[in-house]
Amino acid sequence: MELISNVPAGPIEKSWETHKFGLKLVNPANKRKFTIIMVGTGLAGGSAAASLGELGYRVDCFCFQDSPRRAHSIAAQGGINAAKNYHNDGDSVYRLFYDTVKGGDFRSREANVYRLAQVSVNIIDQCVAQGVPFAREYGGLLDNRSFGGAQVSRTFYARGQTGQQLLLGAYQALERQVGLGSVKMYPRTEMLDLIVIDGHARGIVTRSLNDGKVSVHFGDAVVLATGGYGNVFYLSTNAKGSNATAIWRAYKRGALFANPCFTQIHPTCIPVSGDYQSKLTLMSESLRNDGRIWVPKSAGDKRNPASIPEDQRDYYLERRYPSFGNLVPRDIASRAAKAVCDEGRGVGETGLGVFLDFSDALKRLGAQKIAERYGNLFEMYERITGEDPYKVPMRIFPATHYTMGGLWVDYNLMSTIPGLFVLGEANFSDHGANRLGASALMQGLADGYFIVPYTIGSYLANTKHEKYSEDAPAVQEAVANANAITRKLLNASGKRTVDSYHRELGKILWEYSGMSRNAAGLKKAAGMVAELREDYWRNVRVLGSNEEFNQSLEKASRVADFFELGELMCTDALQRNESCGGHFREEYQTPDGEALRDDANYAYVAAWQFRGAGRPASLTKEPLVFNYVKPSQRSYK
Amino acid sequence: MKLTLHVWRQKNAQDQGRMVRYEVPGVNEHMSFLEMLDVLNEGLIEKGEDPIAFDHDCREGICGMCGFMINGKAHGGFKGTTVCQLHMRHFKDGDELYLEPWRAAAFPVVKDLVVNRSSFDRIIAVGGFISVPTGSAPDGNAIPVQKQDADLAMDAAACIGCGACIAACPNAAAALFVSAKISHLAHLPQGQAERDRRALAMVRQMNREGFANCTNIGECEAACPKQISLEVIAQANADYIKAAFTERPETVSGGVG
Numbered sequence: 105m106e107l108i109s110n111v112p113a114g115p116i117e118k119s120w121e122t123h124k125f126g127l128k129l130v131n132p133a134n135k136r137k138f139t140i141i142m143v144g145t146g147l148a149g150g151s152a153a154a155s156l157g158e159l160g161y162r163v164d165c166f167c168f169q170d171s172p173r174r175a176h177s178i179a180a181q182g183g184i185n186a187a188k189n190y191h192n193d194g195d196s197v198y199r200l201f202y203d204t205v206k207g208g209d210f211r212s213r214e215a216n217v218y219r220l221a222q223v224s225v226n227i228i229d230q231c232v233a234q235g236v237p238f239a240r241e242y243g244g245l246l247d248n249r250s251f252g253g254a255q256v257s258r259t260f261y262a263r264g265q266t267g268q269q270l271l272l273g274a275y276q277a278l279e280r281q282v283g284l285g286s287v288k289m290y291p292r293t294e295m296l297d298l299i300v301i302d303g304h305a306r307g308i309v310t311r312s313l314n315d316g317k318v319s320v321h322f323g324d325a326v327v328l329a330t331g332g333y334g335n336v337f338y339l340s341t342n343a344k345g346s347n348a349t350a351i352w353r354a355y356k357r358g359a360l361f362a363n364p365c366f367t368q369i370h371p372t373c374i375p376v377s378g379d380y381q382s383k384l385t386l387m388s389e390s391l392r393n394d395g396r397i398w399v400p401k402s403a404g405d406k407r408n409p410a411s412i413p414e415d416q417r418d419y420y421l422e423r424r425y426p427s428f429g430n431l432v433p434r435d436i437a438s439r440a441a442k443a444v445c446d447e448g449r450g451v452g453e454t455g456l457g458v459f460l461d462f463s464d465a466l467k468r469l470g471a472q473k474i475a476e477r478y479g480n481l482f483e484m485y486e487r488i489t490g491e492d493p494y495k496v497p498m499r500i501f502p503a504t505h506y507t508m509g510g511l512w513v514d515y516n517l518m519s520t521i522p523g524l525f526v527l528g529e530a531n532f533s534d535h536g537a538n539r540l541g542a543s544a545l546m547q548g549l550a551d552g553y554f555i556v557p558y559t560i561g562s563y564l565a566n567t568k569h570e571k572y573s574e575d576a577p578a579v580q581e582a583v584a585n586a587n588a589i590t591r592k593l594l595n596a597s598g599k600r601t602v603d604s605y606h607r608e609l610g611k612i613l614w615e616y617s618g619m620s621r622n623a624a625g626l627k628k629a630a631g632m633v634a635e636l637r638e639d640y641w642r643n644v645r646v647l648g649s650n651e652e653f654n655q656s657l658e659k660a661s662r663v664a665d666f667f668e669l670g671e672l673m674c675t676d677a678l679q680r681n682e683s684c685g686g687h688f689r690e691e692y693q694t695p696d697g698e699a700l701r702d703d704a705n706y707a708y709v710a711a712w713q714f715r716g717a718g719r720p721a722s723l724t725k726e727p728l729v730f731n732y733v734k735p736s737q738r739s740y741k
Numbered sequence: 742m743k744l745t746l747h748v749w750r751q752k753n754a755q756d757q758g759r760m761v762r763y764e765v766p767g768v769n770e771h772m773s774f775l776e777m778l779d780v781l782n783e784g785l786i787e788k789g790e791d792p793i794a795f796d797h798d799c800r801e802g803i804c805g806m807c808g809f810m811i812n813g814k815a816h817g818g819f820k821g822t823t824v825c826q827l828h829m830r831h832f833k834d835g836d837e838l839y840l841e842p843w844r845a846a847a848f849p850v851v852k853d854l855v856v857n858r859s860s861f862d863r864i865i866a867v868g869g870f871i872s873v874p875t876g877s878a879p880d881g882n883a884i885p886v887q888k889q890d891a892d893l894a895m896d897a898a899a900c901i902g903c904g905a906c907i908a909a910c911p912n913a914a915a916a917l918f919v920s921a922k923i924s925h926l927a928h929l930p931q932g933q934a935e936r937d938r939r940a941l942a943m944v945r946q947m948n949r950e951g952f953a954n955c956t957n958i959g960e961c962e963a964a965c966p967k968q969i970s971l972e973v974i975a976q977a978n979a980d981y982i983k984a985a986f987t988e989r990p991e992t993v994s995g996g997v998g
Contacts, residue, residue, distance in 0.1 A: 155875040170796065171862050173902055174804045190882060226876070233878035235871045235931050237895040244885030262895060268803055269898060276870035283866035291859065314851060343798040377771040380780050383800045484802075487826050490771075553875045601786045603779070647791055652753065653852040655794055656786065 107360070107711055107726040110515040111215040116732055120219045123515065127562035135160035138564050141308055141323035143295045143350050145172030147267075147545055148528025149329030150274035151552030157281030159557060164321055165278070166290045166310060168345055168658075173275040176331060176343040177548060180267025181388045181481075182251060183259035184231075184545040186224040191248055195256040197221045202733050203254050204543060207433060208508070208536020209685035209701065210735040211363070213709070213728065215515060216533045223554040224546050228260055230553055234273040238262050251389065251541040259542045264388060264480045270545055274552070294658065295350045296586035298326065298357045298524065301578045304567070305354075305524035309586045313658060316650040318586055320574050324567075325523045325560055328354060329552065332507035332529040334367065336666045336673065337618070338610025340504035341373060341386045347662040348669050351511050351530050359519040360711040360724065362532035363509035364669065365677035368539055368686050369619050370505035371437035374488055375457040379607075384503040385488060387460075387481055389541045392430045392437075394465035394477065395498070397421050399458050403448030409459055409497050420444055428740040435538045435686045435699075436740060438502035442619045443697070445501075452499045461497035502619060506544060508535040508686065509676075512711040512726070516559035517551060520711075523567065525560060527551035532709065537685025590650050593660045598643030602660045605640050609633065609663070613670050621677050622690040630674040637667035672712060672721060679723065682706045694737075703735050742768045742834035746781070748793055749841045751850050758850065760839070770830040774817065775800060775807065777829055794853040802826040802966065805901030808908070809854040810841040815905035815964040823903065823966040843908035847915070847951040858904050860950040861918065868942035869922040871931050884930055894928035897921045899967040907952065909964030916955035917962065919947050920977035921969050927980055937984035944981050 112123045130138065142153040142165040150172055153165045167175065187200040200221035205212060228246070232238065238260050239247040248257040262269040281287040292313040299307035299320070307322040333348035334340040355361045372387045398419045400412055420440055422429045432440075441458050444450065451457045466474055471494055475482070482493045489499070510532040511519050517533070518525050528548040535543065572579065616629035640663070648654045683692045683699035684706070692700045709726040743766045751758030765781050772780070775797050782792035798806040802823040809824060811817040816824045819831060832838070840854060848856040886894075898921070906917040923940050926932030932939075955974060962971045 151875075158874045169798060169804075169806060170858060171902065173862075174798055174806050176799060176804070179799045179801055179803050188881070226878075228881045229878040230873070230875060232881040232884060233871065233873040233931055235894070235926050235929050237891050237898050237925065237929070238881075240886050240888045240891040242888050244887055245882050262898075265803065265899065268901075269895075272898065276865060277873075277875075279862060279866040280870045280872065282862070283868075289862070291862075343804060344800060345798045378769055380769065380772050380776045382773070382776050382779055385801050483821075484826070487822060488773075488828065490828065490830050557875065599787075601783050603783060645786060647786060647789065653794060653855065656792060 105360070105520070105713060105724050107512065107520070107724055108514060109213065109726060111213070112515070116215055116218045119215050120222060124558055127558055128565035130561045130565050132160055136162060138162065138324045139164060139322065140560065141321055141326045142166065142329065143308065143327065144175065144329035144331060144530070145275070145278065146175035146177035146329060146331055146528060147271055147274055147548030148530070148552040149327070150175065150271065150278045151549050152327060152329060152527060152556050153287050154274060154277035154281050155553050155557045156560070157278075157284070157286035160286070163281070163287040164290065164323065165287050166293045166295060168292065168294045168313060170291055172278055172289060172291065173272060175271060176346050177545065178268045178271045179343065180545055181264045181386065182390055183249065183261035183266045183542040184227070184270065184549075185251070185258050185542045186228045186260060186546065187221055187258060188225055188228060190246060191257050193256045195258050199256065200224060200258065204534070204540060205536070205733040206738065207538060207540040209538050209699070209738060210536065210703070210707065210730060210733070211366070211684055211709075211728065212534055212536030214730060214732055219555070220534050220547060220550050223550045226554055227546060227549045231270055231273050231549075234277060236262060236269045236273045249390065254540070267545060270549065274549070296353065296589070296661070297582040298354045299579055299582045300357050300521060301572055301576060304522045306572060307579070309582045311586065311590070314653055316652060316654065318583060320579055320583060322572060324564055324569050325525060327525040327527060327556065327560070328511070328530050329527040330530050332510065333666070333669055334504045334507050336610070336670050337504040337614050338606045339376065339381060339384050339614070341370060341384050344383060347665070349662050349665050351526070352665040352669055354511060354519070354521070354524060356714050357521065358714070359521045359524055360512040360713050361509070361672065362512035362709050362711045363676065364673045364712065365617070365680060365687050366508035366537050366685065367504060367673070368434060368506040368508060369438040369502045371434055371441055371502050372460065372500045373503035374485065375452055375499055375501040376454065385484070386503070386505065387485060387498065387500060389434070391460060391478060391481060394469070394474065395430065395460040395462050396464060397430055397458055397460055399444045399449040399451060405449070409451070409461070418444070418449070425740045432740045433538065433540070435688070438619055439688055441502055457499040457501045459497035460500045462493060463497070466494065506539055508532065508537060508539055512709065516563070517556055518559065518563065523563060525556055527556055537687055589661060589664065590657065592641065593644065593646045593657060593664070594650065596641060596644045596646065598645050600643055601645060602656055602663050605636065605644060606659070606663045606666065609636060609667060609670055612636070613673065617674050617677055620688045620690050623678060626674045626678040630671050630678070633667060633670045633674065637671070640664070640667060675721065676710055676712065680706055680710065701735070701737070707735070742770070742829070742832070744768055744777070744832065745837045747837070747839045748853070750793070750853055753852055754849055768829050770828070772829045773800065773825055774827040774829065775825050794855050796855050797825055800825040803901060805903040808843065808903045808905055810843070810908060812839050815843070815909045816966055818964070821966055821968050843904050845907045845913035845952070847913065848904060848907065856904070858902070860952070861902050861904070863950065864915070864919060864943055864946045865922065867946045868935070868939040871926060872935060873931075886929060890928045894925050897925040897928070897969060897973050900969055901967055903966065905964045905966060906961035909960040911958060911960065912953040912956060914955040915947050915950070915952035916974045916977070917965060917969060917971075919943050920973040923977040923980055924973035927976060936980060937987065940977060940980040940984045941988060
């Protein structure tokens with residue numbers, strides 16, 4: 105298979121403008137004749153459903169939560185980047201583009217990133233007009249703050265709840281369209297399969313989570329905006345319901361899956377406290393502005409932190425990276441924390457933690473100033489751990505946070521299945537091997553408000569549409585497939601709970617395919633995952649029936665997909681014989697332990713094609729060409 | 742520690758429902774309340790018993806999906822805390838806890854502790870927004886907003902739509918939820934054009950959904966995990982009254998140009 109990215113020729117500054125002009129339009133009166141299926145209502149899906157409804161399309165919109173307002177975009181804390189240059193500090197579209205390509209360790213597609221930086225400014229305007237209460241200065245203008253990987257202030261924010269406010273803006277725009285009748289909302293409904301007829305995406309099979317009813321929904325195009333797959337690790341900062349089922353089942357219908365091994369481990373999360381732990385909570389990156397990260401110099405030093413004298417502490421980030429110090433990018437900070445814990449110098453009961461210490465900042469600025477900056481985060485930390493960070497240092501540890509990999513899409517955000525579009529974290533396109541802070545919100549809204557509403561029209565205008573009946577063989581087969589999975593899970597009637605399997609899967613992947621990987625470990629992990637998956641289908645216990653509200657059954661179906669995806673992640677990590685961004689292969693590092701890229705051999709997107717159960721996926725490469733930002737060794741020393 | 746739980750079990754909307762007693766040994770003080778229920782559910786599944794259904798998603802207090810009554814208090818009654826962020830260190834060995842779903846005519850029970858809150862979405866759909874189609878916005882800094890107004894708008898906008906205010910209210914009124922949105926948008930210059938229409942439409946939809954009237958008791962403010970102030974209700978009432986007195990039928994004149 106050849107991957108055609110459809111990136112327009114010519115100077116990158118003009119690419120999107122040129123491309124938009126070349127896109128075919130749908131006559132306003134004809135738009136209502138088209139139905140678009142939207143799966144997911146986060147920043148990408150919610151904003152796209154609203155915008156497409158405004159344009160006049162009929163939109164059928166699905167989410168597994170009880171309301172579209174719950175999507176996990178809501179939990180993003182820090183902010184959203186935009187190249188507004190309101191602070192006259194030298195920001196520009198080109199600089200945001202440059203920072204994002206470099207931050208992604210040169211594994212993203214230049215033209216997509218450039219477009220992202222271009223539309224970032226429109227996003228802020230749109231959100232302000234919707235009433236998103238961004239932070240303001242006394243003069244009434246928008247305030248900004250700084251984030252990792254950038255030397256300008258370009259992050260817009262609404263307290264520590266930026267994701268929530270942006271999502272509510274998109275949700276309100278979506279509900280407005282529901283009220284006007286252009287969008288029909290299906291909450292508590294999960295997509296179980298994609299319907300592909302004559303090579304085109306033509307609908308989905310869904311299961312109502314209220315009563316188990318399986319239904320067929322036809323559309324002239326299908327859009328997946330279902331988020332990332334971080335929950336494959338069981339413990340992550342994702343919501344409990346976040347899952348990969350929609351994108352994985354699309355993969356099994358022929359959509360290629362790109363860079364599955366590119367996962368982001370966020371350095372500042374609250375450490376695991378016990379086996380019952382159900383999820384991990386992020387502490388915003390902004391804390392690293394004033395907190396100092398350290399561990400004791402000697403292994404096994406379990407003294408109270410206050411009684412460890414200054415000369416027996418190792419401020420390892422400041423020591424290893426004197427110029428960036430505690431503000432190195434996420435992948436680097438996470439690996440450094442793992443390294444000191446591996447040496448036995450980790451803190452807390454489990455030894456898997458490092459101190460994030462505010463005592464110097466408290467002395468310098470006073471408690472009131474610190475409370476103004478981080479009060480809500482300090483409260484959240486105390487609520488969870490029972491410790492007061494004004495008095496004792498926080499304990500933090502890295503946790504899975506975001507997945508850069510996802511379904512492969514072209515410049516139009518269309519997958520390898522014509523008519524299937526993929527937005528936001530669910531696609532692979534913009535962040536390369538590492539995402540910078542405050543860029544996920546930007547990408548979700550760029551895709552939803554400003555990109556797919558243009559590109560989907562061209563697909564619809566260029567495609568012949570026939571009406572299909574539910575009797576069509578492809579439809580019947582998809583319904584039968586969805587029912588078969590449910591039946592198989594309910595009939596297994598084994599002994600182990602779904603969660604116990606999921607936890608075990610997560611441990612394997614975290615151990616061998618987490619913050620650092622090596623060939624032997626990846627091979628071992630792929631074998632262990634395959635074995636556990638076999639056992640799962642024989643020995644899982646799912647009680648109750650399909651025809652009821654059954655949360656165990658929902659989980660069981662999602663975990664079944666995580667097994668297969670976990671295996672592909674190991675395969676992908678194994679073929680990429682280099683280190684880049686969040687993908688750190690121990691065999692490929694510089695003498696001082698930094699990631700060592702191999703641009704000559706691995707400057708490509710690894711896109712995997714499903715070839716049937718039990719057969720290895722096949723790899724297709726999309727070469728990455730860098731005409732503007734020349735690849736260099738990232739250095740933060 | 743060891744706890745005794747009495748949990749509302751109801752198979753579906755038609756079922757009568759009843760309290761069922763469970764013993765939960767080995768509760769660790771670092772667990773969240775929902776993790777304690779996870780452990781109970783794992784045990785139930787191993788014994789072949791139907792696990793307790795409860796809504797939850799982000800488990801960091803922001804999505805608004807979780808929530809039920811603990812001993813008659815929404816989210817357990819701890820200041821500014823959703824049940825997913827409530828940790829077991831607040832309880833002690835031997836405690837006996839009663840868990841029930843939100844109780845309101847407009848929130849029918851789906852199963853056990855899970856209720857249907859789609860009435861909230863319908864209230865937003867009639868007016869809880871600013872009509873600004875994608876692409877039609879002026880530059881962000883073309884609309885200055887006084888810092889204090891932005892802060893007050895943000896205070897109101899912090900609502901997570903969990904429904905605790907309704908569950909805590911003796912009338913099962915939705916005044917705090919509805920007023921939080923009216924107040925958020927009324928504090929901003931962008932929200933002025935539709936201010937009257939919004940207040941009228943949202944309040945009318947709230948009544949159609951079967952939420953009762955507010956009698957200024959204030960339980961909602963005490964129960965709100967985002968500590969939204971009763972002030973928003975005062976503001977929304979003022980907006981509603983003004984809009985109701987000045988309402989005019991919409992004209993359709995104009996014709997083709």
